[in-house]
Amino acid sequence: MNNEELNNSRIYSNEELKLITRAKDMNIDISFTLLEKNICNSGSNGVCCRQCLMGPCNTIYGKRKGICGADADTVVARNLLMMVGRGVSAHASHALHMASSLLKTAQSKTSYKIKDSEKLLGIAKKIRVDTTNGIENTAIQVASVAIRDILSDAKSMIFAKSYFPTMTCGTIPGSVGKELLEAGHETSMGTMADPTSLIQHAARLGILFHQELDLEFLIKIK
């Protein structure tokens, strides 16, 4: 797919088209206009690899492999996993801050207070935490599970199991740290070459993202 075909494949709303036209009239660069200028065919198709210093390698489907032997399918899957992993790092880092703040708030170590007890109890029930010993105790347990899910080397994530209770072993992600460590390993040169496994790993990482949404807005400044 060349640049023109790629641009034509994007669908803009009427509002976006108005914004793009106005920005062009004013000679202002916005993300939409920068997109038109910056499209790289290899990058857009995900076939360019820069995982090691032997590269960069510009692979072509069925025709040209990277110097290490990685084909285009492996390179595309590896690039996708890396992008998803980076996004998950950002969200998990935020979730860790929220869980740590919740824990300290429940221990009266911050100037915040628990804002949404109902939501907290809902999460507690979902992840099967005891709610009978008061809201602070519940908050301590919920925050502790969240922190364990992010930082430990657990083989399955308790929050993720609560979102998808019927999922079988192997599809539920391990802790964020474990999954990201393995993603870093698998995407390095000469390790994982199976695109299906790499994409499955990206899907597992995608599930982790929900934890941050759950923990949002549980506390507020007093």
Ligand code: SF4
């Ligand atoms: S990992 Fe392989 S395909 Fe990627 S840059 Fe290095 S040699 Fe090239």
